[in-house]
Amino acid sequence: MAVLSWKQVLEDNNTTDPNSITSLSLTHKALSDVSCLSEFKNLQRLDLGFNNLTSLEGLKLCVNLKWLSVVQNKLQSLKGIEGLIKLTVLNAGKNKLKSMDEVSGLANLRALILNDNDIFSICKLDKVQELNTLVLSRNPISGIGQSLAKINSITKLSLSNCQLQGIDSSLKSCTELKELRLAHNDIKTLPNELAFNIKLQNIDIGNNVIMKWSDLKVLSSLVNLKNLNLQGNPIAEKEALAKKIKKQLPNLQILNAKPIENAVKKEEGGRVDGENESGHLDNVASDRKRKELVQTEKRTNYDVGIPLVELGTREEQKRKKQKKSEVLKEKASTNKNDTAVGDKEPAKKSSKKAKQHKASAIDDGETPFADLFGPDSSEDPLTSSRKGVNHNTLQNVDAAAGLVTFPKKKKKNKNLVTGAAALHLSSVSDEIGLGGTSTWGD
Numbered sequence: 173m174a175v176l177s178w179k180q181v182l183e184d185n186n187t188t189d190p191n192s193i194t195s196l197s198l199t200h201k202a203l204s205d206v207s208c209l210s211e212f213k214n215l216q217r218l219d220l221g222f223n224n225l226t227s228l229e230g231l232k233l234c235v236n237l238k239w240l241s242v243v244q245n246k247l248q249s250l251k252g253i254e255g256l257i258k259l260t261v262l263n264a265g266k267n268k269l270k271s272m273d274e275v276s277g278l279a280n281l282r283a284l285i286l287n288d289n290d291i292f293s294i295c296k297l298d299k300v301q302e303l304n305t306l307v308l309s310r311n312p313i314s315g316i317g318q319s320l321a322k323i324n325s326i327t328k329l330s331l332s333n334c335q336l337q338g339i340d341s342s343l344k345s346c347t348e349l350k351e352l353r354l355a356h357n358d359i360k361t362l363p364n365e366l367a368f369n370i371k372l373q374n375i376d377i378g379n380n381v382i383m384k385w386s387d388l389k390v391l392s393s394l395v396n397l398k399n400l401n402l403q404g405n406p407i408a409e410k411e412a413l414a415k416k417i418k419k420q421l422p423n424l425q426i427l428n429a430k431p432i433e434n435a436v437k438k439e440e441g442g443r444v445d446g447e448n449e450s451g452h453l454d455n456v457a458s459d460r461k462r463k464e465l466v467q468t469e470k471r472t473n474y475d476v477g478i479p480l481v482e483l484g485t486r487e488e489q490k491r492k493k494q495k496k497s498e499v500l501k502e503k504a505s506t507n508k509n510d511t512a513v514g515d516k517e518p519a520k521k522s523s524k525k526a527k528q529h530k531a532s533a534i535d536d537g538e539t540p541f542a543d544l545f546g547p548d549s550s551e552d553p554l555t556s557s558r559k560g561v562n563h564n565t566l567q568n569v570d571a572a573a574g575l576v577t578f579p580k581k582k583k584k585n586k587n588l589v590t591g592a593a594a595l596h597l598s599s600v601s602d603e604i605g606l607g608g609t610s611t612w613g614d
Contacts, residue, residue, distance in 0.1 A: 174201060174224075178208035199223070206230045220245070221263075228252035242267070243285075250274035265289070265307070276300070286311070287330070294319035301325060309333050309353070316342035324348055332356055332376070341365040355379050355401070360387065367393035378428075379404030385416065392420040399426040415439050 176198065178190065185193055195217040198206070203223040207230030209215065217239040218231075225245040229252040231237070239261045240253070247267040253259070254274050261283045262275065269289040275281060276295050283305040291311040296319050297303060304325050309332040316339055320326065328351040329343075336357040343349065344365045351374040359380040366372075372394050382388060382405040391397065400417070402408045414427055414435035424432050 174203050175205040176201075176203050176208050178211045181208070181212075209234055231256070253278070260302075271295070293317070298322045304328065304348075306330070316340075318342065321345050327351065329353070339363060339366075344368050347371070350374065352376070355404075362388055362390050364390050366390045370394065370396065372397055374399040376401040377405070378402060381405065382407050385410075391417075394421070395423060397421055397424055400424060401428055403428045412439050 181193070181196065181198075182188055182190060185196075187193065190211045191214050193212050194214050196209075196212070196215060197219045199219055199221045201223055203220065203225060206220060206225065209218070209230060210233035212234065214236055215234050216236055218234070218237060219241045221241045221243040223242075223245050225242060225247060228242065228247065228250060231240075232252050232255060235256060236258060237256050238258050240256070240259060241261075241263040243263050244266040247264060247269060250264060250269065250272065251274060253262070254277060257278060258280055259278050260280050262278070262281060263283075263285040265285050265287040267289055269286065269291055272284075272286055272291055273295045275284060276297060277299055279299050280302060281300050282302050284300075284303060285305070285307040287307050287309045289311050291308065291313060294308065294313060294316060297306075298321075300323065302325055303323060305328045306320075306326055307328075307330045309330045311334055313331065313334040314336065316331070316336070320329075320342060322345060324345050324347045326346045327348050329346070329349060330351075330353040332353045333356040336354065336359055338359055338361070339354070340363055343352075346369060348371060349369045350371050352369070352372060353376045355376045355378040357380055359377060360382060362377070362382075367390050370393070373396055375391075375394075375397065378401040382402070384407060388402075388407070391400070400421070402413075407413065408428065414432055417424060417427060418432055418436055426432065427435050
């Protein structure tokens with residue numbers, strides 16, 4: 173447990189004027205008391221996440237706060253924030269909150285994140301007319317009621333992992349709603365009133381108890397729907413589901429986290445190109461093609477595969493025999509002309525020894541493969557190290573496979589994408605609460 177000192181805050185921010193500080197990040201400091209922050213009148217952004225706070229009373233005088241995070245503390249109440257009317261973003265997720273009543277008067281609030289608490293009911297939010305993001309997932313909420321009856325500004329709503337048995341007409345007024353997450357509840361049907369939410373683009377109602385298509389017939393009215401998740405519902409096991417949904421929702425792009433076109437093709441008995449039966453990229457097939465390509469290259473005159481430990485191909489055996497016979501012939505010829513060599517004998521012997529060494533190195537399975545195709549071993553070591561590996565000869569080294577290859581020049585296949593490059597990751601930088609593309613995953 174630690175008590176925050178305003179002097180320490182000033183020292184950490186290299187200033188003596190508390191009014192000059194507009195933003196503070198005080199996470200992971202085991203703080204239990206932050207009452208000293210009342211001295212910082214111009215504070216607009218404050219992150220107190222991952223501490224031991226049990227009260228927010230010390231923030232009462234921080235009336236200029238616009239962004240506040242108290243995620244993962246030990247709060248049982250939000251008392252102390254009622255007067256922070258400039259707040260636009262409040263994240264109090266992962267605490268022990270029993271109620272959310274204190275936020276009902278925060279008229280400028282745009283994003284409210286209260287996931288993973290002990291909230292039983294949603295307070296009326298009639299005065300929070302600019303609210304566009306509401307996250308209440310993993311709370312023991314059994315119903316929405318009329319809490320959102322007068323809010324038409326909400327675009328993103330999450331009530332996943334609650335105890336909802338239905339949504340009835342509670343979202344009828346939320347005409348701007350684009351993302352709705354209701355996964356892991358006990359919902360049996362989607363009400364006809366959902367047709368008023370004509371702007372809906374993403375709906376996640378996975379892991380509920382929806383049994384038949386008639387329970388989802390309202391979906392045909394949602395012409396802007398692009399992403400739908402039904403996984404974990406009994407209806408998801410029905411045959412020809414994708415085909416039926418595609419007919420009712422021609423603009424739908426993703427069904428159960430996969431392209432709907434792929435799902436329709438599979439239902440018709442076909443396999444999607446580049447995918448296996450589970451809908452993932454068929455790595456086995458692509459690996460097989462690559463292996464076939466390697467084998468084809470090995471059969472050409474331009475590509476020679478030399479294993480790191482053992483040279484096992486017939487062509488290599490022939491080469492070894494030829495090199496041995498050449499060495500023996502040179503040796504015999506040298507012996508015959510021994511007397512005529514004169515002073516050049518030492519030089520020629522060293523040359524022969526170098527050739528013999530190279531021949532024996534090729535036969536030696538433990539010789540590093542880079543040495544086999546590096547500079548001539550008779551070269552001066554210093555000169556050799558400067559030159560490095562002969563890149564005109566050693567075109568490509570596949571260290572993982574233990575091969576040295578000499579590939580012919582080929583155009584790169586721009587369409588072939590493998591490994592990490594095959595995975596396209598998109599990141600959204602819009603700050604939550606400003607109406608941008610959603611980045612929340614609850």
